[in-house]
Amino acid sequence: MRQRIKVLAFLCNWAPWSCYTGMGEQWIPVPGEVNVIRVICAARVSTPLLLKAFEKGADGVLIVGCRTDNCQHGTGPDLAERNIDHTREILDLLGLERERVQFTYYLAHESEKLSSDLHRFVEKMETFGKSPVSG
Amino acid sequence: MTDYDKDLSLIIKETGIYQCLDCGKCTGACPVAETGKPFSPRLAASRVIEKGDSDPYVQDFIWACLTCGRCDDRCPSGVKFSNFVRLLRSRWIDSGKPGVYSHGGAMFSLMRMMSSPGIRQNRKGFIPAEVKTLSEGKVMYFVGCLPYFDVFFKNLNLNMVRIAVNSLKILNRCNIEPVVLDNERCCGHDLFWAGDQKGFARLAKESYEDIKDHGVEEIITSCPECFYSFSEIFPQVIEGFDLKITHIYELIEEQLKKETDNFGLKLLPLQATLKDSCRLSYYKNTSQALRNISGQIPGLDIIETPDSKIGDFCCGNSAWVGCGAHSKSIQMKRLKASLATGSDLLVTSCPKCLIHLQCTMKDFCDDGSIEIKDMVSLFADALD
Numbered sequence: 001m002r003q004r005i006k007v008l009a010f011l012c013n014w015a016p017w018s019c020y021t022g023m024g025e026q027w028i029p030v031p032g033e034v035n036v037i038r039v040i041c042a043a044r045v046s047t048p049l050l051l052k053a054f055e056k057g058a059d060g061v062l063i064v065g066c067r068t069d070n071c072q073h074g075t076g077p078d079l080a081e082r083n084i085d086h087t088r089e090i091l092d093l094l095g096l097e098r099e100r101v102q103f104t105y106y107l108a109h110e111s112e113k114l115s116s117d118l119h120r121f122v123e124k125m126e127t128f129g130k131s132p133v134s135g
Numbered sequence: 136m137t138d139y140d141k142d143l144s145l146i147i148k149e150t151g152i153y154q155c156l157d158c159g160k161c162t163g164a165c166p167v168a169e170t171g172k173p174f175s176p177r178l179a180a181s182r183v184i185e186k187g188d189s190d191p192y193v194q195d196f197i198w199a200c201l202t203c204g205r206c207d208d209r210c211p212s213g214v215k216f217s218n219f220v221r222l223l224r225s226r227w228i229d230s231g232k233p234g235v236y237s238h239g240g241a242m243f244s245l246m247r248m249m250s251s252p253g254i255r256q257n258r259k260g261f262i263p264a265e266v267k268t269l270s271e272g273k274v275m276y277f278v279g280c281l282p283y284f285d286v287f288f289k290n291l292n293l294n295m296v297r298i299a300v301n302s303l304k305i306l307n308r309c310n311i312e313p314v315v316l317d318n319e320r321c322c323g324h325d326l327f328w329a330g331d332q333k334g335f336a337r338l339a340k341e342s343y344e345d346i347k348d349h350g351v352e353e354i355i356t357s358c359p360e361c362f363y364s365f366s367e368i369f370p371q372v373i374e375g376f377d378l379k380i381t382h383i384y385e386l387i388e389e390q391l392k393k394e395t396d397n398f399g400l401k402l403l404p405l406q407a408t409l410k411d412s413c414r415l416s417y418y419k420n421t422s423q424a425l426r427n428i429s430g431q432i433p434g435l436d437i438i439e440t441p442d443s444k445i446g447d448f449c450c451g452n453s454a455w456v457g458c459g460a461h462s463k464s465i466q467m468k469r470l471k472a473s474l475a476t477g478s479d480l481l482v483t484s485c486p487k488c489l490i491h492l493q494c495t496m497k498d499f500c501d502d503g504s505i506e507i508k509d510m511v512s513l514f515a516d517a518l519d
Contacts, residue, residue, distance in 0.1 A: 055248050132251055
């Protein structure tokens with residue numbers, strides 16, 4: 001049997017978390033492959049944390065933050081993207097696909113968009129297959 | 136029986152802790168104690184005997200120790216103190232508690248990922264076209280973590296891969312075309328010293344099998360930690376380990392003796408001060424190699440720091456365990472001693488000394504700056 005993909009989604013406490021609770025209110029299901037971790041800001045997810053996720057067997061990691069002009073802390077999305085670029089360079093050396101880590105952003109009401117993006121991300125990870133680290 | 140099965144009394148016995156005479160030479164030699172931290176190896180030793188390793192003093196102690204080996208070197212009773220700390224760390228990790236790691240444990244994540252059998256790295260991109268390497272053969276050049284350091288410590292602009300490129304150029308100059316593996320796995324030195332014995336054994340097994348699959352019989356490395364790991368730790372966990380391990384300094388020294396024209400080294404009119412690594416000086420007793428090679432470069436004036444006479448002072452960190460005020464203080468002390476020699480260059484033998492000292496110089500050092508270079512690159516400069 002094919003092993004199920006494991007996706008880790010770090011959700012910022014502000015707009016993305018509203019989207020996520022909104023999904024619950026509207027009975028929009030979360031893909032079973034996705035595990036969600038709530039963080040205070042997308043920028044909190046540093047390179048070592050991203051690497052830790054892959055070390056522990058994640059096949060894909062999604063950082064969900066706010067739109068740049070909507071960040072509660074000011075620089076969250078910019079720092080998150082910088083962390084992702086940094087991590088992607090390390091993934092290149094490790095021979096893992098760089099798209100295994102991605103950043104997306106939402107406004108507080110965009111629950112449906114978050115849901116469809118989560119599904120799309122899981123499908124994308126399925127095309128990559130299981131990470132050689134988890135194997 | 137492996138290390139992690141050993142109970143505390145066996146650890147105490149094997150590392151010679153009962154032989155401690157309470158003389159205090161260890162504390163006198165210790166770089167951590169010298170920067171003001173209440174830190175005493177002999178007190179930790181007696182606490183472990185008296186109360187076991189769950190004592191709070193001991194718990195703080197084992198993650199603050201640099202395992203630099205200066206106390207082992209000084210101890211008149213032959214207590215293996217660094218190994219004692221390593222085995223206590225190992226007990227700590229085996230009990231399920233997290234270690235005290237710097238950089239959020241990222242280096243350990245990398246090492247553990249590299250121990251996955253399925254991983255296929257892509258790390259040879261730094262090798263320039265003019266350098267000749269092979270994909271299979273008897274002699275291998277072990278690059279180590281250098282390509283990862285360049286990416287991870289991007290903010291320091293280190294260009295660490297130049298150490299590997301220059302080593303390869305030197306090997307080519309000695310008519311050696313070495314194997315460089317695209318999927319070279321970490322040597323695991325830091326996993327071992329941070330107490331993850333199981334992780335190290337897994338990594339070492341994969342690494343050894345990979346290396347043997349490429350027909351390798353001898354490994355040449357420019358990193359003191361890789362050298363120590365392959366020559367001292369691998370044989371402990373790999374049955375029938377039969378690789379010959381050579382540090383590039385040995386090779387250069389040998390070649391310098393053979394060549395009549397001294398490699399055709401050109402004049403480098405510079406003043407330099409040296410920083411040897413703990414793994415080469417205290418663990419492998421080969422600190423003379425760094426001095427012999429630098430002494431052969433024409434025009435290079437070596438001014439040693441006062442500490443070098445009694446054994447080199449630590450760079451403030453090892454095995455990516457902890458980095459705090461005391462590490463920074465040690466690094467500042469080392470940098471100030473180097474600056475006081477009035478040299479143009481600080482020459483290191485270990486890539487990690489280079490990273491640690493460069494980091495502190497960038498962030499904290501108001502006393503001026505000094506160019507930090509590794510010995511291999513300096514030698515390659517004289518070779519061009």
